[in-house]
Amino acid sequence: MSELQDIELNDTKITGTSKYVQSFPKFSKNAKGNFLALKCEEATKGETIEWELSEAKTKGKGTLDEDGILVVQLHSNTQTITLKNGETSKKMDLTGLTLSPAE
Numbered sequence: 313m314s315e316l317q318d319i320e321l322n323d324t325k326i327t328g329t330s331k332y333v334q335s336f337p338k339f340s341k342n343a344k345g346n347f348l349a350l351k352c353e354e355a356t357k358g359e360t361i362e363w364e365l366s367e368a369k370t371k372g373k374g375t376l377d378e379d380g381i382l383v384v385q386l387h388s389n390t391q392t393i394t395l396k397n398g399e400t401s402k403k404m405d406l407t408g409l410t411l412s413p414a415e
Contacts, residue, residue, distance in 0.1 A: 316347045316383075319409065327408035330386055332415070339383055340370070346386045346411040350404075354397055355380035362396045386411060 316336075319328035330346040339347060355361040355376040364373040365384045368391075376382055384393065389411060393404040 316349055319348070321350070324402055325405045325408055329410045329412055332412045334414075339385065343385065344414075347383055348386055348393075348406070348409070349381060349383045350393070352376055352380045352382060352395060359397055364394045364396075366392045366394075 315331070316333065317328065317330050319326055319330070326348070330348055332344075332346055334344050336343040336345075336347060352361050356378060358378070361376040361380070362373070363376060363382055363384075366372075367388065368384075369387055370385050382393070386406070386409075389406045389409045391406055393406070395402045395404070
C-alpha cells in the first residue's frame, strides 16, 4: 500500500500523506487521485464491519469482505470514515492527512 500512502493510525486519528496516483485500475477503470487504504482485522475474523465515507463523490458506504481491506477515494482531509461493528462505531479523523496534488 506504500504506492498509495505513507500514514500513521493512532486510534481514530490518521496522519501522514495520501499520494496522488495517475492510475489505480484495482479501484476502478479510470480511477486517479488520492486514495486511502485501511485494514480492519475484525473483518478478517468473520465480524461484519460496515463503513461509510462522508462527502463521497464515488461509492460512499458498504460492508467489508473477509479480506478486511477498505480502499476509498478522497477529495478532502475534512472527510471522515465511520466503521461500525454492531453497536460499536468509530469515526476516523482525516484532518492530519495531507493529500498530495497531481504532478
